[in-house]
Amino acid sequence: MATATQRSTPRRSAGRRRRWTAALGAVALVAGTAALAGPAHALASAPVDFATHCVPPPIAGIPPIDGTTTAQITVDNAAPKVGDTVTVTYTVTKPAASNPVDIALPADIMTPSGKVTLGGAQPGSVTVTGPKKNPPVPGKGAFPSFSMTGTFTVTAPGSITLSPGDYNIHTSYIMELDTPCTVTNPPAPVSETVVATDQPGANERSIQLATASGKPGDQVTVTGAKFTPLADITVVGRAGAAETADRTTVKADAAGGFTSGLKVNDKATTGIVAYEGAAWSPDKGAGPAAYTVIDDTPLPANSQKLNSSVAAGTLSMSQAGDTVDLSAVDFGTGGASTGDLKTVTVKDFRGGPAGWSLTGKVTDFTGPGGKIDAGKLGWTPACTTKQGSPSTCVAGSAGSVGTAGATLASTPNGALTGGEFTLNAKVTLNVPAYTAPGAYSGVLTLTLT
Template sequence: MRRTRTALRGAAAALTAAGAVTVPLAAATPAHAGTGQVAYQCQIFGTKFDYNATVTVTAPASAKVGDEVTVEADFSDLPGVAPLPVNKWTTSGSLTVSGAQSGSVSIAVPERVGPIPAYGAVPIGKATGKLTLTTPGEVKLAPAALSILADAGAQATIACTPKSAPGPLAAIDVATGGPGVSVAPGTIHQGGAITLTGAGWEPGAVDVALCDSNGTECKAEDLTDVSASVGADGKLTGSATIAEEAAPGARTIVVTQGAVSKSVALTVTEKTPPPTGQCADKPVGQCGEQKINLTVNGGPLTMSQQPGEVDLTPITLNGTEQTATGDLRQVEVVDARGGSTGWSLTGTLTDFSSAAGTKISAGNLSWTPACTAGPGASAVTPGSAGPLDDTTAATLCSAPDGAGQIVGGTYTAGAALNLKVPPATGAGQYTAILTLTLS
């Protein structure tokens, strides 16, 4: 069978924030930065290695509730583990948010271009992200997981996880400000539930809508089971379900209270089909399926044979019919077509002739075919024993049509040869040509 070879993509597992993603712009004070050491354990394919990173986290020293602030994490170089030069790479990860506000925030480094030599250290650099502040008080930031998608001729993902929870390296003093809103999770499938939080609102009711990415075109039917309100402390709490029919893609949650309207970005994905097969009776989070595709390309129908000539046993004339014997050179048939059509290997033989011009008829040679199917091959049938001819083809081996089943594999064919030499035969060296045809 002709074999076809497939390339591994690795694909990077993007790390997304478990907390809020928001739109409003920030008005914050100058940045506060802290540096520390983080012991990561990283893995690329089946290989694990340590990455003792020096990380500097930078964030505004102070801001207000509702502000969207830029946070940064500057990482030291990743140890060189790639056996090939790295042409380009991108980095994504997250920072843990704790204190007055909890969750995480996504950070990323734009694509960087090498090449980095084989086993050379890979610069990570400064990863940035946006955090919406929802609660007054001290909000702390600590390094969390990291993922590097490297291109070294083929893509590979390096996933790094802290061996223990790092301590905060930066903090933001969040003061009460204008209203703010956040949504969790930031990415949700059709039919999934979201929660809303926020601060700085007036006590009472609010309206919640799912709109397009610009926050303008809103459809009431895109959200169901909406429940949202503001308590006496100005904190917003709420929940809603994304409708099964809601359009997937980049969307916006818009919260309105009187003349005040705030929005937060939300990504809606297509709903994952319910578990099937062996996962049908198991919890969604504990069993998953992956569809694996394979393309099988059909190949040719071919034959080959052992090199050399067939030498029959010599005979000595004694006035009676003599018999010369021998064996056909082994023939190999490969059927790699991947279909249900059979094949036939046949032979024709010329008369035996000598340099002196004397002949022995082709019909004096008989064969007894033998055929063997290789491992996993479909059935093969040897032809009938009998004489050969110079015009009518005799079957050496054949594989019948599959009748709905696939025919194919590797086969060997041969035959025992038996030549009757008449008493009145001229002495000399005789030669005949056997022609084998595969069709």
């Protein structure tokens, strides 16, 4: 760019200035006629041709040009899950025209930007940009190919199509010029299709017992919630990690709830679980809920039974505050708005075999510019176990939170669980570059089960 600037001097003749202007106009035009293309309803990325209409800067003295461009869209993940971020690459393989003048054009003068149109299950658009990079173009030579990239977050399951949208080419040679281009017959053909699937949500199934103890042969009422509607549920006793002979089955109602009576005969039973399917799964089960079988075996003659008890407590959660102020980002740049989740303390004083799980879901962030999608909020969880606790907490995986939810931390089931735990997380909101200025707020809801 220094060379180009040095060449532009007040002593140039009017003829030379006109020739440079023509060259600049040609660069802006041909870069501008490049766009995305692809065969309609393609299942895999492929190059295609489509028509574009570009308007060079007035100083170029060149009328608008309608031409055909060959281009291709590719993605880094054609089978994402809801909440995943997909990187889109828009490559122009054959621009519509060549350098129409004899003057060679220098390297690194073109910066493309534009939009990729999303359709199908997730209508919208993706902003794509390219680096300021191109090889020298000889006089009357063909213009080189170039690529632009951008990202979008998947918000809905199903087939999502990617087609070219309007774009602009900025040139920096002698002067700064822009060439806006539009798709002649929108929407342009589909160049790529991704098929998104639902992100597995957090397990919110739960059970409660009408009583926490009983004699051998007593029946305990078990109530369940948030199971799959009309699913077959197995309710069974547990002795540590092993199932006992105490078992029954029940069908969930249309809302996913159930009430069942379980007769407990096995003196080894220390807890009760409920699950969908043929065998226990932490993803489709709830519990164990602690249960004690009171041994009523008659005492020998001349003996006394001495009874003491340890009262079971509750599973509870508290947090150090309810407002997190994330760092600000700049309009036009966007990026990571970061902060720290208010510290959460979990106390498990139940004294049974059940572990716990703390999950979070977040709403979209709303503000003066509309909304920032909930899927753009990610976190990196951390947890600490207080010394002496029977259980050890495990932090959830780093990644997107979104409306589907994610796990902040959990403890496993065991013969005896419990303790005190401190939970934290680094949170990051990925703000799009041109989000309207102002304050945006979303609500993160934590659920302990």
